[in-house]
Amino acid sequence: MISSPAPESPSLSRVVFVMDDLHRPNGIVSAVDLLASHMRQRGLRVDLLCFGPCDEEFKESHHVITAMPGRRLSTEMAGYSRSKPALKPLRRAITPVWWPLAKARLRRIADTWEPGTLVVGAGLDSVRLLTQAGVRPAVLVSQVHADVLALTQQQRSLLHSAAESSCTITALTPEGAEELERWGLPSVFLANPAPEAREQADVEHSRTVVYIGRLARAKQVDHLIEAFAHVAPRDWKLRIYGAGPMEGELRAMVEGADADIELCGTVSDVAPVLNGAAIHALPSQAEGLAMSILEANMAGVPTIAYNATPGVRLAAGPSARLVALDDRRAFEEALSELMRDDAARARAGRQAREHGRAFSASAVVDQWMSLWGQLAPRAELAPAPR
Template sequence: MKIRYLLLHAYGTGGTIRTVMNQANTLVAAGHDIEIVSVIRHRDEIQFPLDDRVAVTSLIDGREARAGAQGWKEGLKNPEDVALAHTDPELVPAGEFGVRYFNRYVEVVVGAYLEGLTDGILVTTRPALNILAAHHAPRHLVRVAQEHMNLSVHRKDVVAAIQEYYPRFDAVAVLTHRDLEDYGKILPDTHLVRIPNAVHSMDQQPSDWSRKIAVAAGRLAPQKGFDMLIPAWAKVAERHPDWQLRIFGHGEKRAQLRALIEKHHLYNQVLLMGQTKALDDELTKSSMYVLSSRFEGLPMVMIEAMTHALPVVSFDCPTGPADVLTDGQEGMLVPAEDVDALAEALIRLMDDKALREKMGTAALETAQNYAPSAVHPQWETLFTELLTASGRD
């Protein structure tokens, strides 16, 4: 099978990018022809492990322009292109979380690429790209839309576009049972499937639960709730000043989070570690994982932490954590955005190494459900069924 994945920026470090590359690695190893297409390229190197047999192409190469995912605009020479690049998009809704990366020029470039496809399976990976594919991609392609966010977090204009455009797909894939229910209510006649994302590997060194380190990871953005985690840690530090919170990731809220650390005098207890390519090693060195998000799709870094036998303390946010965790088994779920409850749960695990070991062992067992060997055959089966049904196999 020829399978193309369309990503906004395949050279970034987000969870969607990582999970798509995990899928690509497994499918190319199974003998399929896999290509990853990046709308925008702003780095030389892919940031995650990717099989050399996976082809990678880009539609807009901005490496010679100013640094950053939008610096490519400065490299445009044609006045018409410059004007389009500074014109709001026509199809992508203003409420799409990544709308800042889209403009009329991007829409034209992506549309032209999609209209030129002649074969295979096209998988698009966010609402903006799903909408563009529904509008531009030829019907002779098998078209699959991936949704990595729960419907409840999308803004009204995005939901309206989902209702208009998603029925045109051969299948729409969602991550959780809750997602399947929610999308089903507004897309009753659309072929919906629930396929969770897979971790990149189950072959990880487990924690021994002895080090006084907790890890959190994700983009330093409001969604991830680190502005709530730091005040929670201030309460934790009163009881356990010898424990350390290490937050991995980069993003636009770094300065604000640094100021919050200083406000609570947590200079030695909370560290902003930046981006790392050795997160597996850092997880092995820790004794628990913390998820403080306001919302999630399926929290993949949390599940990656579970492959290291780490217990989890998480807000019961929409959606994802409760799809993976049972409170009191693999970790603790506390009410969403309840800073005091988050602190209390962290303290409880810090007080009890035997509890960390018990929950961490259960976490490792549950993580098996997200192993590549458990998840990726579901994609292969779906693609085969869609090709057969379309008569294009």
């Protein structure tokens, strides 16, 4: 993280987060939600410029600007029921009319930004659209929210495009920032924040293992279900929170398991979940910076995870039980040991909470203020030509 945060500059009055969508469950969205709330508490105006779907809760708690009305009809976007191949001729017919109107709207929005506004490109696709519309903020910081080495070719292309109009790019780990520098891209390490826990979990006496995240194949929740079913004592239970494409397959596994396992769906507030937990488990193949680990740390809940990426190691800290990627036997053993040792869980929980303090929203906002203080003098604080 950036060291020696500079004092907040009175010249910074507005922050704009440029988002692909505001739809949970999504670690990026959770991080932006937290940052935006804490920045507003410091007297900054914060806008969320959203290019995709938006949950109603964000419209109620933030100043959300719908960037491109009609994008669902005019572009092929995953997850939209109307985005079907059969609609491609309709999209082709609409786009020549829609895109000029959308560009004009984006430019009108950008014209309201004060000189020196910090624009955070939380979604690389949204940064691309902003640039194509001719909007080039003086202080634009784009973000990589995934493990840099795991980026797809399409993501790398978006990243290089965003770098052309960005002052710098933030990576979630020091290793990620160093890799971007090797690619010739300006970068800085700046982690995502985690919410402060309202209370600390009683991990010594709890008998609940929790998973919080998407039910996608790369998360390998099936590894956790199988491990728990093999080694869990009878008084323990596993609760899985989230949704995704693997839900049906995982539900079949749960129904066939001889253990107390339940798929609980999505949850908007993870605090009650973590307050009742003894162990947080994450058998994911890759993570940029695992938000669920950061949240567990704040609640004093120890984590068992695969040692998959630098982001897992950074989030986990010294208290976590990390085992070799895809070593299912080692994952089972770590889970069994921690379930059966109440004192070890209590120690690990205290260590997790101590490690989590470095990722508090207040600390991370300080780092954003410091970064803006470094970048603003280098940028022209007059509106960029559009």
